[in-house]
Amino acid sequence: MAEIKNIGVYTSGGDSPGMNSAIRAVVRTALYYNLEVTGIRRGYEGMITGDLFPMDRKSVANIVQRGGTILKTARSEEFRTPEGRQKAYKQLKRYGVDALVGIGGDGTFTGAKVFSNEFGIPIVGLPGTIDNDLQGTDFTIGYDTAINTVVEAVDKIRDTAESHDRLFIVEVMGRDSGLIALRTGIASGAEAILIPETKTNIEALYHRLEQGRRDKSSKILIVAEGDEAGGAFEIGRLVKEKYPNYDTRVSVLGHMQRGGHPTCMDRVLASRVGVAAVEALMHGHSHEMIGVINGQISYTPFESAIKHNVEVDANLLRIVDILSL
Amino acid sequence: MAEIKNIGVYTSGGDSPGMNSAIRAVVRTALYYNLEVTGIRRGYEGMITGDLFPMDRKSVANIVQRGGTILKTARSEEFRTPEGRQKAYKQLKRYGVDALVGIGGDGTFTGAKVFSNEFGIPIVGLPGTIDNDLQGTDFTIGYDTAINTVVEAVDKIRDTAESHDRLFIVEVMGRDSGLIALRTGIASGAEAILIPETKTNIEALYHRLEQGRRDKSSKILIVAEGDEAGGAFEIGRLVKEKYPNYDTRVSVLGHMQRGGHPTCMDRVLASRVGVAAVEALMHGHSHEMIGVINGQISYTPFESAIKHNVEVDANLLRIVDILSL
Amino acid sequence: MAEIKNIGVYTSGGDSPGMNSAIRAVVRTALYYNLEVTGIRRGYEGMITGDLFPMDRKSVANIVQRGGTILKTARSEEFRTPEGRQKAYKQLKRYGVDALVGIGGDGTFTGAKVFSNEFGIPIVGLPGTIDNDLQGTDFTIGYDTAINTVVEAVDKIRDTAESHDRLFIVEVMGRDSGLIALRTGIASGAEAILIPETKTNIEALYHRLEQGRRDKSSKILIVAEGDEAGGAFEIGRLVKEKYPNYDTRVSVLGHMQRGGHPTCMDRVLASRVGVAAVEALMHGHSHEMIGVINGQISYTPFESAIKHNVEVDANLLRIVDILSL
Amino acid sequence: MAEIKNIGVYTSGGDSPGMNSAIRAVVRTALYYNLEVTGIRRGYEGMITGDLFPMDRKSVANIVQRGGTILKTARSEEFRTPEGRQKAYKQLKRYGVDALVGIGGDGTFTGAKVFSNEFGIPIVGLPGTIDNDLQGTDFTIGYDTAINTVVEAVDKIRDTAESHDRLFIVEVMGRDSGLIALRTGIASGAEAILIPETKTNIEALYHRLEQGRRDKSSKILIVAEGDEAGGAFEIGRLVKEKYPNYDTRVSVLGHMQRGGHPTCMDRVLASRVGVAAVEALMHGHSHEMIGVINGQISYTPFESAIKHNVEVDANLLRIVDILSL
Known part of the structure; x- marks a missing residue:
């Protein structure tokens, strides 16, 4: 050498x-x-x-x-x-x-x-x-910077969601990976997260929304852009169809997730x-x-x-379920 | 009384x-x-x-x-x-x-x-x-909070725009008003701003893009959602059609503009x-x-x-033109 | 049970x-x-x-x-x-x-x-x-929040340090521990960090300051409040005595490190x-x-x-030395 | 010409x-x-x-x-x-x-x-x-950047002040001017502000602290560095002497006020x-x-x-008094 x-x-x-x-x-x-x-x-x-x-x-x-x-x-x-x-x-x-x-x-x-x-x-x-x-x-x-950028943006969205009792569907980056969605979902107190690594069960999502609706004034769903059920706009379309009287909004955070100190x-x-x-x-x-x-x-x-088979920590997924109760 | x-x-x-x-x-x-x-x-x-x-x-x-x-x-x-x-x-x-x-x-x-x-x-x-x-x-x-939220987001977008020599078309709030676009356009060093108060001249926009393209590595356009030429996606479509070899991206900042401290x-x-x-x-x-x-x-x-005829300060518009030279 | x-x-x-x-x-x-x-x-x-x-x-x-x-x-x-x-x-x-x-x-x-x-x-x-x-x-x-608060504050201090070619001595929290100083020192590109876990060698510090002074326009020292050589004010006093013509300032970040989202x-x-x-x-x-x-x-x-014998990672200490070259 | x-x-x-x-x-x-x-x-x-x-x-x-x-x-x-x-x-x-x-x-x-x-x-x-x-x-x-830096720092300090029921005395920049203290005092909900333009009445300050203490869990005083009663440390000394059982802390924000985007x-x-x-x-x-x-x-x-006789808006001073009630 x-x-x-x-x-x-x-x-x-x-x-x-x-x-x-x-x-x-x-x-x-x-x-x-x-x-x-x-x-x-x-x-x-x-x-x-x-x-x-x-x-x-x-x-x-x-x-x-x-x-x-x-x-x-x-x-x-x-x-x-x-x-x-x-x-x-x-x-x-x-x-x-x-x-x-x-x-x-x-x-x-x-x-x-x-x-x-x-x-x-x-x-x-x-x-x-x-x-x-x-x-x-x-x-x-x-990664750490990106998830903080997402969390700060969702904190802002939550302010207006709370004021209006709205349901927000927020799309975060992750074409093949739900790892940004996973931690930001926990950290921003999301109702549910939708990620490509797990099959999205839309009925279970409806169930969770109905359950939570009883006493929660606003809701946040975090959707990874690569979720196989479609991105935030498709989920938004389905939710609006199912619950036309919910005040539902979609926000795609986009490229700001790549920048910042x-x-x-x-x-x-x-x-x-x-x-x-x-x-x-x-x-x-x-x-x-x-x-x-x-x-x-x-x-x-x-x-x-580069094998790309990073597994999603099942324990973190479980935490979303427990805490969004 | x-x-x-x-x-x-x-x-x-x-x-x-x-x-x-x-x-x-x-x-x-x-x-x-x-x-x-x-x-x-x-x-x-x-x-x-x-x-x-x-x-x-x-x-x-x-x-x-x-x-x-x-x-x-x-x-x-x-x-x-x-x-x-x-x-x-x-x-x-x-x-x-x-x-x-x-x-x-x-x-x-x-x-x-x-x-x-x-x-x-x-x-x-x-x-x-x-x-x-x-x-x-x-x-x-x-207003002051919203324009700072926009400027901070565009600062992040600029980081990635610079790294990739990209053109970003950023849509900000303002259904009837370009006032958010106006000040954030100046503050984020945008190439051009498109607002509902002024007729968008798409040829002039092309001209400006070509001129600036010579020696600027990246570009930001700020579009008010209510611009009569269509929102950021429509402008993005036109620019991509005209300049297929530009690396052009669209970002809609959305509801985070309503929240935050x-x-x-x-x-x-x-x-x-x-x-x-x-x-x-x-x-x-x-x-x-x-x-x-x-x-x-x-x-x-x-x-x-509520008369809504807030005029756009012509001096501020002029500043965008001079500084984005 | x-x-x-x-x-x-x-x-x-x-x-x-x-x-x-x-x-x-x-x-x-x-x-x-x-x-x-x-x-x-x-x-x-x-x-x-x-x-x-x-x-x-x-x-x-x-x-x-x-x-x-x-x-x-x-x-x-x-x-x-x-x-x-x-x-x-x-x-x-x-x-x-x-x-x-x-x-x-x-x-x-x-x-x-x-x-x-x-x-x-x-x-x-x-x-x-x-x-x-x-x-x-x-x-x-x-901990993660506190170190980001410190790093954001030091980024601001660096702006003014650069503008004036100043040496800043910044005190961060840590009565018994240099762990906040350690990571924030690396992240903010500090010239040196002073922590309670290691004996402060003031002569080595002078040497480093002189060496760096040749071509660096500004400098940041990070001092843990519990450093045995005294806090930032004492270090500031020594440095001013030794180098009266340096433009030296002290900043104690204080309780803001405990708060924030x-x-x-x-x-x-x-x-x-x-x-x-x-x-x-x-x-x-x-x-x-x-x-x-x-x-x-x-x-x-x-x-x-609570045994409190958390050791400082020698590898991280080494990184401060290499990068502040 | x-x-x-x-x-x-x-x-x-x-x-x-x-x-x-x-x-x-x-x-x-x-x-x-x-x-x-x-x-x-x-x-x-x-x-x-x-x-x-x-x-x-x-x-x-x-x-x-x-x-x-x-x-x-x-x-x-x-x-x-x-x-x-x-x-x-x-x-x-x-x-x-x-x-x-x-x-x-x-x-x-x-x-x-x-x-x-x-x-x-x-x-x-x-x-x-x-x-x-x-x-x-x-x-x-x-100026606008500096007052936002101060307000964000005091927001953080308030988090810990609230948690501990503490009184914080925060010193902000302004050797000859209380203008940073004035607006940041209003914006951070300070109990009182002390500025060089007005004679500090320490008895009135005590009165205000006692009054507020009845039902407010924490307190913030904003002191301009040039206040003629002395900076935050001197005010802190007086308050501690008068109210030894208050949990009183001093924080000097320092040079970070000069930097930042x-x-x-x-x-x-x-x-x-x-x-x-x-x-x-x-x-x-x-x-x-x-x-x-x-x-x-x-x-x-x-x-x-440069005449330096910028007057403090009496209306803004009045607002501190009313809102800190």
């Missing part, structure tokens, strides 16, 4: 709050160990077009608290082709980059795996996605795995995502990290 | 942040002057059904900071009928209420005017609506007009909305307050 | 955000299992004076998001005496309370242990403190352990604090929970 | 949220009118040392929402000397700067007046200070006066501060703006 001298860092796929904290940690740790660092803009796309630049301490000053990613992100069709990847490799060579840290989700890691196999360049990944749907880490960078925990997580990523590369790791499990740094092969 | 002994207070129409600060001010001021206060729940609906209760200092403890309205609000069809209003008057008599403070918008004041004329009970109104679309006050209670200015405004409302009733005022114009308490007849 | 029919719930010691979420969970879970619930105001003090009242679903409506504790809290000298505890027991009898859930920190659990031993009443505890200094749970209820994670944690507490009592548990370790509910004897 | 070609912009004195929005508006407006813009870092200090640089649209991208000032600020002793000002003028000449916009408070304007008189360079000022203590504008840039209104105000400043220079104005009075742009000679 050749000694690493210059680490390239990039963000890819959907952005998430805390990516900047992770970039900062990678850059500062590399400099701490007297390595060079190269920033790559717009993920694999910028790698192909050569949008690379040397980073120093100042490059990451005052970004620990910023949402988004200063390296920007993009999806790249060209990187899916051997020709595209060949171009990318040439650019890395040109800039002297001999190892990579990729921050993102499963698209990021899938690309990294193929690329690393083809060109023998060591790559480790950091879990940057608001969805929390990766194996090999308890939480992904951005990262929470303390997201910054700490990003900082920890950022430090560990550089040290992992120095110790010969590659093809692995760096996460935190039970408070300890963990290393998970890319193919295992 | 008979001396007032018992003031009834109610909120009606759409709720807005700061209504609780106003209720608190009305209650405390009445008690300060040794008057009794009666809370009326759910606006005119509760007046008819008799949902009245005596309020004391404790009734309004620790509510100055809460969104929504502890008195709840509702729309009442029955109050539009003479029979409904007759019932309402009987309930007020039963509880000894001999004057009213109604907090809300034009529906609230229209009802108040008719009711006061029919039964000779003095009523003053307080401007409680996030839309800022009343005459007779520089700002309505809730009132800002300092909304609490101060609500407190000021709440005090002034009680003093106005004591001095024989009726049929008037109490507002603040140029820092001074102002009294505006209900029929003038 | 007699079957439990009526669970008393109280908060005691310093309040923390999320206590209300925990109270709500205890009440709703008890009702879910058809048990009665009795609220006890002002902790052991109210137990002695008989400030007890029956709670139903409405008692905990719309509190999941509120800071503080609706049951209030107090310190009780009288409860330290056998006579005081005798009075408390009589009050519980009078109201039919046959089991208790106490929410608080080590004072709460110490009292609970003695009381339960004397009168044979089963008691379980929930970890409610911002300091995170209890064994038997990864996090205490309120609980974060999503604090609400989820509080909800989980609240449900588990009632189920634990039903299954015969007593003398135990209910926490969450590695994502699983855990049961820790009171005497172990 | 020679035509202006290159406008220099600087921030000076204490920073305030919204300064960046103002800088952005000045830069964009100048470019809109095809003028050049030169940024001057660190106020008069940077003017002397020649820390000037050309600004373009990108220089102010994505800063409308940022606290602090990207141009930084500093105090300059040397600028008080004719020699210092001579140096500054030479630097401006060197960079071709032929007009200035200075953003700050009275120190900024005093310097601007002298400098403009000496060298005949036109200068207009923008009111950037959180204290709101300038004549010629209803509000200064940063500007509110919507601060951004709009900063944008308006930023546009107006450039247009004023183009129309031959100089020696004037640009503000907004009653919704209209206003022009006030520097010597009038």
